[in-house]
Amino acid sequence: xxxxxxxxxxxxxxxxxxxxxxxxxxxxxxxxxxxxxxxxxxxxxxxxxxxxxxxxxxxxxxxxxxxxxxxxxxxxxxxxxxxxxxxxxxxxxxxxxxxxxxxxxxxxxxxxxxxxxxxxxxxxxxxxxxxxxxxxxxxxxxxxxxxxxxxxxxxxxxxxxxxxxxxxxxxxxxxxxxxxxxxxxxxxxxxxxxxxxxxxxxxxxxxxxxxxxxxxxxxxxxxxxxxxxxxxxxxxxxxxxxxxxxxxxxxxxxxxxxxxxxxxxxxxxxxxxxxxxxxxxxxxxxxxxxxxxxxxxxxxxxxxxxxxxxxxxxxxxxxxxxxxxxxxxxxxxxxxxxxxxxxxxxxxxxxxxxxxxxxxxxxxxxxxxxxx
Numbered sequence: 169x170x171x172x173x174x175x176x177x178x179x180x181x182x183x184x185x186x187x188x189x190x191x192x193x194x195x196x197x198x199x200x201x202x203x204x205x206x207x208x209x210x211x212x213x214x215x216x217x218x219x220x221x222x223x224x225x226x227x228x229x230x231x232x233x234x235x236x237x238x239x240x241x242x243x244x245x246x247x248x249x250x251x252x253x254x255x256x257x258x259x260x261x262x263x264x265x266x267x268x269x270x271x272x273x274x275x276x277x278x279x280x281x282x283x284x285x286x287x288x289x290x291x292x293x294x295x296x297x298x299x300x301x302x303x304x305x306x307x308x309x310x311x312x313x314x315x316x317x318x319x320x321x322x323x324x325x326x327x328x329x330x331x332x333x334x335x336x337x338x339x340x341x342x343x344x345x346x347x348x349x350x351x352x353x354x355x356x357x358x359x360x361x362x363x364x365x366x367x368x369x370x371x372x373x374x375x376x377x378x379x380x381x382x383x384x385x386x387x388x389x390x391x392x393x394x395x396x397x398x399x400x401x402x403x404x405x406x407x408x409x410x411x412x413x414x415x416x417x418x419x420x421x422x423x424x425x426x427x428x429x430x431x432x433x434x435x436x437x438x439x440x441x442x443x444x445x446x447x448x449x450x451x452x453x454x455x456x457x458x459x460x461x462x463x464x465x466x467x468x469x470x471x472x473x474x475x476x477x478x479x480x481x482x483x484x485x486x487x488x489x490x491x492x493x494x495x496x497x498x499x500x501x502x503x504x505x506x507x508x509x510x511x512x513x514x515x516x517x518x519x520x521x522x523x524x525x526x527x528x529x530x531x532x533x534x535x536x537x538x539x540x
Contacts, residue, residue: 214520215513219473220456221524222503227453227494228446229487235377235395239368239437240427241343247273248336250359258347264367268341271352271364275337282330285323292320345369346433368437373430375406377443378421386447387411393426394444397435404428404435453487454495460507461485461493470499471506471513478506478517 251273258270299316302308341347350365352358375395379387391408406426415422428435461483462469469480483498499505504524506513 214518215478215509216520216522217506217513218508218523218525219519219521220460220505220507222454222456222499222505223501224452224454227450227455227487229448229450231379231383231445231447233377233379233443233445235375235441235443237397237435237437237439237441238374238376238425239345239370240372240374241345241369242366242437243342244366245270245339245347245364246362247271247339247358247360247364249273249333251275251337251357253352253354253356253358256350256352256354258350258365260349260365261346263346264341264344266341266344269338270341270347271339273337273339273358275334278330278334278337282327282334285327285330289320289323289327292316292323296320339364341367343367343369370433370435370437371430372427373435373437375426375428375441375443377424377426377441378416378419379424379445381415381420381422383445383447384411384415384422387424387445391426391445393446395428395441397439397441400434450494454499454501455489455492456495456499456505457507458488458491458493460505460510462510470495471510472499473504473506473519473521476519478513478515478519480515 253271254274255272256270257272258264258268264270296313296316299308299313303310303313345367346369348366348368351363352365358364375393387408389408389411393406393408394403395406396403406428408424408426410425412423456470460470462471467482468485469482471478471480473479481498484496486494486496488494504521506519507525
């Protein structure tokens with residue numbers, strides 16, 4: 169009996185100890201759970217992009233067209249009378265001065281006729297003087313004196329005509345310029361239809377080109393243009409001096425002419441010219457690469473970095489070159505413009521710039537705005 173009671177008491181003590189152990193373990197877990205620190209959250213990864221610092225620079229609003237070089241003055245040298253060539257006094261391709269004798273046609277027969285008239289004129293003047301004295305003393309009538317005076321005047325008129333014909337046998341330079349190839353030889357017979365040579369004045373030289381009617385109000389007398397020619401990398405300047413008064417109904421363009429100095433005769437008439445016309449100059453223009461602009465239904469926008477976050481900006485564009493676009497509204501100097509990753513970027517995204525480009529000082533002058 170006592171043994172059974174002892175075993176019962178022992179079992180109750182064991183159960184009590186086990187229960188206390190379980191309670192203490194549970195409390196320990198609850199306490200550990202309450203005092204544990206929360207797990208740290210992973211930081212948002214930065215989006216890697218390339219960018220550029222926005223700045224202002226000078227920009228020319230230009231149009232491009234083509235033209236042709238023309239001689240400032242050009243003539244075909246042809247004789248005004250027929251005859252045999254007795255002298256040629258120029259070298260092909262050589263410069264000549266205004267009034268310089270270039271060729272001479274035989275005028276010996278005309279000189280002989282002039283000499284005969286000079287003798288007749290001398291006799292007629294003597295006769296006229298004698299008749300005048302007789303008229304003063306009323307020895308002859310006024311009619312007789314008038315007949316003598318008329319004969320003298322007729323001879324004088326014939327002499328003037330012969331002298332004009334003699335002058336026409338001398339082919340002289342009408343202006344200072346360059347004589348081209350000659351087409352006659354000494355001893356050959358020429359007529360008014362015969363071509364002796366052509367002659368051009370090429371300093372200054374003319375440039376003729378056409379401008380679309382929408383731009384003609386921007387081109388005025390005195391406007392300075394730039395042009396270049398084939399097989400030459402040099403850029404020349406010309407100044408507009410004349411604008412056609414009508415618009416070509418077929419091309420809707422207006423012809424314009426300009427003059428350019430050509431002291432070394434390097435520019436030749438007939439050459440093809442590429443013309444650059446500066447319509448307006450912007451002193452403080454903002455230019456960005458065209459690939460930095462996103463087009464949406466609402467318009468165009470770009471992304472910039474503000475406090476390290478991607479921020480979209482609505483923009484208004486102006487002049488476009490082949491690689492860059494003028495920004496009229498939406499960007500300010502010193503903004504950091506995002507250039508890459510634009511299709512994946514999100515508003516407010518943290519940005520990490522692996523490269524920040526700075527535009528060169530030189531403008532993108534080699535690229536046309538508008539080609540005509």
